[in-house]
Amino acid sequence: MxxxxxxxxxxxxxxxxxxxxxxxxxxxxxxxxxxxxxxxxxxxxxxxxxxxxxxxxxxxxxxxxxxxxxxxxxxxxxxxxxxxxxxxxxxxxxxxxxxxxxxxxxxxxxxxxxxxxxxxxxxxxxxxxxxxxxxxxxxxxxxxxxxxxxxxxxxxxxxxxxPYTYAGTYDKGDFHAPSGECPSSDGGIQDFNAKAQVWNCNLVxxxxxxxxxxxxxxxxxxxxxxxxxxxxxxxxxxxxxxxxxxxxxxxxxxxxxxxxxxxxxxxxxxxxxxxxxxxxxxxxxxxxxxxxxxxxxxxxxxxxxxxxxxxxxxxxxxxxxxxxxxxxxxxxxxxxxxxxxxxxxxxxxxxxxxxxxxxxxxxxxxxxxxxxxxxxxxxxxxxxxxxxxxxxxxxxxxxxxxxxxxxxxxxxxxxxxxxxxxxGKAKRANFWSDDANVVAFSKGNRGWVALNNGAAAKQVRVQTGLPGGRYCDVVGGAPSAGACTGTVVTVGSTGFATVTVPAKGVVAITRASRR
Missing domain, CATH: 3.20.20.80 (Glycosidases)
Incomplete structure (x- = not known):
């Protein structure tokens, strides 16, 4: 405000x-x-x-x-x-x-x-x-x-x-303007770069x-x-x-x-x-x-x-x-x-x-x-x-x-x-982008995410920083009864995965979503 x-x-x-x-x-x-x-x-x-x-x-x-x-x-x-x-x-x-x-x-x-x-x-x-x-x-x-x-x-x-009088709480002596401590001509802030006005005058x-x-x-x-x-x-x-x-x-x-x-x-x-x-x-x-x-x-x-x-x-x-x-x-x-x-x-x-x-x-x-x-x-x-x-x-x-x-x-x-x-506080690594509207990165060895702000889905091949295996996309569908209810992300033995990121969408996996 x-x-x-x-x-x-x-x-x-x-x-x-x-x-x-x-x-x-x-x-x-x-x-x-x-x-x-x-x-x-x-x-x-x-x-x-x-x-x-x-x-x-x-x-x-x-x-x-x-x-x-x-x-x-x-x-x-x-x-x-x-x-x-x-x-x-x-x-x-x-x-x-x-x-x-x-x-x-x-x-x-x-x-x-x-x-x-x-x-x-x-x-x-x-x-x-x-x-x-x-x-x-x-x-x-x-x-x-x-x-x-x-x-x-x-x-x-x-x-x-x-004005400036609130019975049982404040009176005029509790305010800057009636006390003469606002230096502006009308009691309001006229210059938002002037410290005395910003601190001692009425905001709007x-x-x-x-x-x-x-x-x-x-x-x-x-x-x-x-x-x-x-x-x-x-x-x-x-x-x-x-x-x-x-x-x-x-x-x-x-x-x-x-x-x-x-x-x-x-x-x-x-x-x-x-x-x-x-x-x-x-x-x-x-x-x-x-x-x-x-x-x-x-x-x-x-x-x-x-x-x-x-x-x-x-x-x-x-x-x-x-x-x-x-x-x-x-x-x-x-x-x-x-x-x-x-x-x-x-x-x-x-x-x-x-x-x-x-x-x-x-x-x-x-x-x-x-x-x-x-x-x-x-x-x-x-x-x-x-x-x-x-x-x-x-x-x-x-x-x-x-x-x-x-x-x-x-x-x-x-x-x-x-x-x-x-x-948590795991550091970002393996940042990738198409220099436009798709980015992907990992957080330590805890998780990986890709986001697409474009108008069309895009397939990417990126380093996830995670061990090889099959992972459930937690955004598209959380793991349930040991299986993925949405997208499956397959990470190779070297940590790379090929993933299609939906338009205006996200694909995200964690070590806990591995199946």
């Missing part, structure tokens, strides 16, 4: 004592460990989240069922959920171009930290987290902690508010919190710690680029350990663009970052190719990761698209790209860069569209194919989740 380039519209998007704040900070510093570059990690979790799925704006009962029935059995390690805090509830349309009463971005305008959202009640949220953890799926929350609202006066939780009208103060940090940490007590394992920090690294570090320092006894996962939304301290690389000291640049490179490779002119090609992704200018994989949550980027279809892929989108997700799972996240949400025609909901804006139960994409259930993606987990 961060980029000015994706905001052609105005996106309307307790107190604690200083002594307690100092004590929390001191306790966190006691856990601090120096990193390789000499920075202090402040006890930050080094655990990667594995393969996750973003069930964006699904309601809590639907996510609970999905964890039990689909995500756990499919091998997904975690699920990212939409912001659960109480948010703006619009009661009227705005200007003439505003045609959606309850757009998706309502949930990104925080009113209070009660868990009374479009997605359900606090009791339903707790039940969802418990069900997911029981299924072996960790829950990660999209946390809105940079700002509050930009319009309206009431919320889904029934809390009324006025959203009231920017003074996250450097003890009171605001305590309020935010109290909210996040409540989620941790309920079993949440970590957070995607929305609009993190609009908070100084020192503020993010101070808030993280106040967080408790998770139910698994580790520090919570912490991944920051820091979009590319801007100089120096505003770049994603500058935030790596404070957490992992979203792999937005990687998503853009995937779109350039997968979608630009037209069959005539070779404007882009899958083979160009032979180099992907830090060597291609991306952030280190161990510090990156990677994805093909997310809720912001899918609405910028000139630069990113989306579910609307059909088989190409599925193939891109399969490629990311095979390539193994970062911690891969599959995105699954609702269908839409206009960018502000609401998820399927009742007239009052509350999101209805998910029914796949009826307004919901459920791309994470695609058998080809599920198969590659298993392939990804099986090959």
């Amino acid at each position: 961060d980029s000015p380039r994706s905001r052609g519209r105005t996106r309307p998007f307790l107190r604690r004592t200083a002594a307690l704040a100092a004590a929390a900070l001191a306790a966190s510093l006691a856990l601090a460990v120096p990193t390789a570059d000499g920075a202090v990690a402040r006890g930050r979790s080094t655990q990667e989240p594995g393969v996750t799925v973003s069930l964006w704006e699904w309601n809590w009962p639907s996510i609970a069922r999905e964890c039990t029935d689909v995500l756990g059995p499919a091998g997904y390690d975690g699920v990212q959920v939409a912001p659960p805090q109480n948010s703006l509830k619009r009661t009227a349309l705005g200007n003439g171009s505003d045609t959606v009463l309850h757009p998706w971005w309502e949930v990104y305008q925080a009113v209070s930290y009660d868990l009374t959202s479009r997605m359900g009640t606090e009791a339903q949220f707790k039940k969802m987290v418990k069900a997911c953890r029981k299924a072996g799926v960790k829950v990660y929350v999209d946390a809105v902690i940079n700002h509050t609202t930009g319009q309206g006066s009431t919320s889904y939780g029934g809390v009324d508010y006025q 009208g959203l009231e920017d919190l003074r996250t450097g103060t003890d009171d605001v940090q305590a309020e935010l940490a109290g909210y996040l710690n409540k989620l941790i007590r309920y079993g949440v394992s970590g957070f995607r920090v929305d609009a993190a680029k609009h908070m100084p690294q020192r503020d993010l570090d101070a808030i993280y320092a106040r967080l408790n350990r998770t139910a698994d006894g580790v520090r919570p996962y912490w991944v920051l939304e820091v979009l590319p663009g801007g100089p120096g301290v505003l770049r994603p690389e500058a935030y790596l000291r404070s957490g992992d970052v979203l792999g937005v640049d990687g998503a853009r490179q995937m779109q350039q490779a997968f979608k630009s190719y037209t069959g005539t002119g070779n404007v882009g090609s899958l083979s160009s992704l032979e180099v992907f990761g830090p060597e291609a200018g991306l952030t280190p994989g161990a510090k990156t949550l990677s994805f093909v698209t997310n809720h912001d980027s899918e609405r910028n279809r000139n630069d990113y892929l989306s579910s609307q790209d059909g088989p190409t989108f599925i193939l891109a997700n399969q490629w990311l799972l095979a390539q193994g860069y970062g911690s891969p996240q599959v995105y699954s949400s609702f269908t839409w025609e206009q960018a502000d569209a609401s998820p399927p909901a009742r007239p009052d804006g509350r999101v209805t139960d998910t029914v796949c194919g009826q307004g919901w994409t459920c791309d994470h259930r695609n058998p080809g993606i599920v198969a590659m989740v298993g392939w990804h987990d099986y090959v």
Whole structure:
């Protein structure tokens, strides 16, 4: 929820004592460990989240069922959920171009930290987290902690508010603009390359919190710690680029350990663009970052190719990761698209790209860069569209194919989740390409995969890196009762195989699929 380039519209998007704040900070510093570059990690979790799925704006009962029935059995390690805090509830349309009463971005305008959202009640949220953890799926929350609202006066939780005044939570002294700390002429960000504006002014009208103060940090940490007590394992920090690294570090320092006894996962939304301290690389000291640049490179490779002119090609992704200018994989949550980027279809892929989108997700799972996240949400025609909901804006139960994409259930993606987990951290070897839209490679001696982004099937003869034998293609049909239910790949004694890779398709084998 961060980029000015994706905001052609105005996106309307307790107190604690200083002594307690100092004590929390001191306790966190006691856990601090120096990193390789000499920075202090402040006890930050080094655990990667594995393969996750973003069930964006699904309601809590639907996510609970999905964890039990689909995500756990499919091998997904975690699920990212939409912001659960109480948010703006619009009661009227705005200007003439505003045609959606309850757009998706309502949930990104925080009113209070009660868990009374479009997605359900606090009791339903707790039940969802418990069900997911029981299924072996960790829950990660999209946390809105940079700002509050930009319009309206009431919320889904029934809390009324006025600009910069949220009874029992914040008053004007808790915001940058009323405190005179925003240097722009209108209180908003006018120059996205100016540090003081990016950190201290309102992002597209959203009231920017003074996250450097003890009171605001305590309020935010109290909210996040409540989620941790309920079993949440970590957070995607929305609009993190609009908070100084020192503020993010101070808030993280106040967080408790998770139910698994580790520090919570912490991944920051820091979009590319801007100089120096505003770049994603500058935030790596404070957490992992979203792999937005990687998503853009995937779109350039997968979608630009037209069959005539070779404007882009899958083979160009032979180099992907830090060597291609991306952030280190161990510090990156990677994805093909997310809720912001899918609405910028000139630069990113989306579910609307059909088989190409599925193939891109399969490629990311095979390539193994970062911690891969599959995105699954609702269908839409206009960018502000609401998820399927009742007239009052509350999101209805998910029914796949009826307004919901459920791309994470695609058998080809599920198969590659298993392939990804099986090959683990094995290094890529035996890379082959036709210099256009077919690539193949092995991962150590654990598995081999070929992907075809072309419009026609292609036969290839390549080195698989695997012992000779007959293997079941896990994408075309998993092994069953000792036999292959789909394609059989025959690997010769020298490791070579001749394979036909279907158009917009994948062939993948592992040592475990040998028959």
